[in-house]
Amino acid sequence: MSEYQGRASAPDFPQGLQWLNTDHPLSLADLRGKVVLLDFWTYCCINCMHIIPDLKRLEKKYAEELVVVGVHSAKFTEERQTENIRQAILRYEIEHPVVNDHEMIMWREYGVQGWPTLVLIDPAGKIVRSMSGEGIYEPLDIAIAAVVRTFDAKGQIDRRPLALKLERDRVHASLLSFPGKVLADGHGQRLFIADSNHNRLVMLSLADAAVKAIIGSGEAGMADGTFQQAAFNHPQGMALDGNTLYVADTENHAIRRVDLDKRAVTTIAGTGQQARRFNDSGPGRQTALNSPWDLVLHRGALYIAMAGSHQIWRMDLKTSEVAPYAGSGREARTDGPLASAALAQPSGIATDDSRLYFADSEVSSVRSADLNPNGAVETIAGGDLFDFGSQDGKGLDARFQHPLGVAYHDGFLYVADTYNNKIRRVSLRDATVETFLGNGRDGLKDGDKGEFYEPGGLSVADGRLYIADTNNHVIRVADLKTRRVETIEIKGVEHMRPATARAFRGQVINLPAQRVQPGEATLTLSLDLPNGYKLTPQAPSSIAVTSSDGKALSLDGQAEKLLRSPHFPVTVTAHAHEGRATLRAEFVIYYCQEKKESLCYFKEARLILPVTVEMEAGSDRLALHYRLAMP
Numbered sequence: 001m002s003e004y005q006g007r008a009s010a011p012d013f014p015q016g017l018q019w020l021n022t023d024h025p026l027s028l029a030d031l032r033g034k035v036v037l038l039d040f041w042t043y044c045c046i047n048c049m050h051i052i053p054d055l056k057r058l059e060k061k062y063a064e065e066l067v068v069v070g071v072h073s074a075k076f077t078e079e080r081q082t083e084n085i086r087q088a089i090l091r092y093e094i095e096h097p098v099v100n101d102h103e104m105i106m107w108r109e110y111g112v113q114g115w116p117t118l119v120l121i122d123p124a125g126k127i128v129r130s131m132s133g134e135g136i137y138e139p140l141d142i143a144i145a146a147v148v149r150t151f152d153a154k155g156q157i158d159r160r161p162l163a164l165k166l167e168r169d170r171v172h173a174s175l176l177s178f179p180g181k182v183l184a185d186g187h188g189q190r191l192f193i194a195d196s197n198h199n200r201l202v203m204l205s206l207a208d209a210a211v212k213a214i215i216g217s218g219e220a221g222m223a224d225g226t227f228q229q230a231a232f233n234h235p236q237g238m239a240l241d242g243n244t245l246y247v248a249d250t251e252n253h254a255i256r257r258v259d260l261d262k263r264a265v266t267t268i269a270g271t272g273q274q275a276r277r278f279n280d281s282g283p284g285r286q287t288a289l290n291s292p293w294d295l296v297l298h299r300g301a302l303y304i305a306m307a308g309s310h311q312i313w314r315m316d317l318k319t320s321e322v323a324p325y326a327g328s329g330r331e332a333r334t335d336g337p338l339a340s341a342a343l344a345q346p347s348g349i350a351t352d353d354s355r356l357y358f359a360d361s362e363v364s365s366v367r368s369a370d371l372n373p374n375g376a377v378e379t380i381a382g383g384d385l386f387d388f389g390s391q392d393g394k395g396l397d398a399r400f401q402h403p404l405g406v407a408y409h410d411g412f413l414y415v416a417d418t419y420n421n422k423i424r425r426v427s428l429r430d431a432t433v434e435t436f437l438g439n440g441r442d443g444l445k446d447g448d449k450g451e452f453y454e455p456g457g458l459s460v461a462d463g464r465l466y467i468a469d470t471n472n473h474v475i476r477v478a479d480l481k482t483r484r485v486e487t488i489e490i491k492g493v494e495h496m497r498p499a500t501a502r503a504f505r506g507q508v509i510n511l512p513a514q515r516v517q518p519g520e521a522t523l524t525l526s527l528d529l530p531n532g533y534k535l536t537p538q539a540p541s542s543i544a545v546t547s548s549d550g551k552a553l554s555l556d557g558q559a560e561k562l563l564r565s566p567h568f569p570v571t572v573t574a575h576a577h578e579g580r581a582t583l584r585a586e587f588v589i590y591y592c593q594e595k596k597e598s599l600c601y602f603k604e605a606r607l608i609l610p611v612t613v614e615m616e617a618g619s620d621r622l623a624l625h626y627r628l629a630m631p
Contacts, residue, residue: 006126033158450485
């Protein structure tokens with residue numbers, strides 16, 4: 001195709017909207033000379049999540065020519081808030097500008113009908129084409145290449161980089177990152193956490209929250225092997241059978257098996273690629289899956305909340321066969337026989353050994369499916385695709401807002417009512433729904449009923465409800481009798497340091513050169529934390545100080561000195577001889593909020609200080625000062 005350009009002018013971004021991943025509003029005039037791809041999305045939508053990898057591939061391939069702009073046009077009320085969109089950007093690791101189209105102005109101007117919709121705009125500001133749904137990479141790759149060729153021939157492509165300020169660079173690095181699900185094992189006294197955005201699983205002692213194991217390297221990928229070698233990609237739900245842990249490895253579209261005795265991970269279902277059809281079945285390793293989000297084990301079978309295909313699947317653990325169990329693949333809330341019922345992004349699943357119960361997130365409902373394969377799907381409580389809210393009541397009169405988690409205990413379902421920032425309780429006797437924990441405000445507050453921020457996963461053990469408080473990056477626990485909420489304080493947090501940080505990826509700070517006279521000198525290292533924060537008492541922060549030239553400048557007679565759990569300011573004796581050296585101090589800092597010690601963070605920084613040793617310096621003191629600023 002020799003020419004590829006639009007005719008109709010693209011409507012510009014309205015003024016007054018809030019922008020993310022950039023420090024100033026954009027306009028199409030600012031983007032003239034660039035190929036622009038608008039992505040109309042809403043952060044609840046599984047189809048919108050599915051195309052993010054395709055968008056990243058396009059951004060990488062056309063790094064100089066293409067600008068993707070996310071136009072967030074919310075479905076749910078909770079999704080209209082810019083701060084909540086910011087959390088979604090961090091969770092989905094989005095690196096392009098996003099505008100909050102909270103009143104759907106751009107949605108209407110572009111005639112958008114559904115999520116996701118992509119609109120391609122040429123460098124002259126004209127609309128080339130639009131398309132909706134998944135499977136976008138190949139058609140857009142062809143179209144973008146043609147647009148680039150056409151406008152390159154005219155000399156109208158602007159390949160200068162677009163300066164962005166990403167949201168990820170403005171936040172603290174937490175020890176857990178968007179934990180999606182949690183599994184409490186009362187019998188084995190273990191607590192398993194899907195540390196989803198760190199691409200790993202964390203096993204704690206249920207008694208004292210001490211770290212017992214880290215499962216996964218932390219690098220996003222799909223690799224079997226030892227706990228250190230294995231790689232996951234944003235894992236979510238888990239199920240336990242003795243010392244075998246099953247994991248819904250969501251963005252790998254796979255089910256993984258963790259042998260806790262042999263400390264090894266293997267893939268038992270999924271090919272690593274997203275399934276494009278609803279009803280294929282077969283041997284686990286040869287059958288593609290579609291965003292498995294949660295698991296429950298019943299009599300030798302895994303039941304899988306397959307969010308991406310709007311179905312419940314079943315895996316026979318003896319034969320390794322996997323197949324759809326409930327849901328036609330059509331997105332809706334339609335009760336009836338298992339095969340013909342319609343589901344909508346089931347994201348949490350549980351059982352009382354008589355029936356399956358699942359949080360059907362896009363229809364904001366709690367539903368059930370018979371364990372008898374000749375049975376049916378029924379809606380216990382909640383609304384429909386565009387029928388949601390926060391209302392206690394009975395059955396279909398009650399309202400949820402995009403629930404993601406469900407746990408069964410003693411005749412009740414506990415529901416993570418995610419976008420309402422609540423935990424709800426549903427009586428299976430009469431389908432009565434009540435608010436059990438939370439007040440609807442997003443927050444991190446312990447005590448009576450507590451406050452939460454988009455909780456995603458639940459599990460019950462020993463009379464306590466464990467909660468993956470996803471956007472707060474912590475695990476909470478509530479007493480089922482008193483409804484008192486506490487935030488778990490993990491012990492041994494030095495083991496929680498993200499594996500990706502062990503190969504240095506922290507902040508590098510080059511300091512102005514300093515001069516010191518020959519002889520014995522004093523090196524002072526100091527640290528300033530943000531107001532309201534302190535070093536984590538239980539974690540060994542450290543500083544490793546190295547001199548590039550041990551003859552010109554040594555540290556207590558050595559070229560390197562390691563300081564563990566320092567009390568700042570800390571001093572080191574240096575021995576100086578005429579010459580030049582470079583001091584490098586690597587800070588590994590674990591810190592937490594003074595009032596909420598359970599909310600802990602990690603920071604790594606490398607300070608580089610050139611030093612000249614000469615008689616004329618007139619000083620025997622050197623100083624390295626690191627100020628850890630608030631984002």
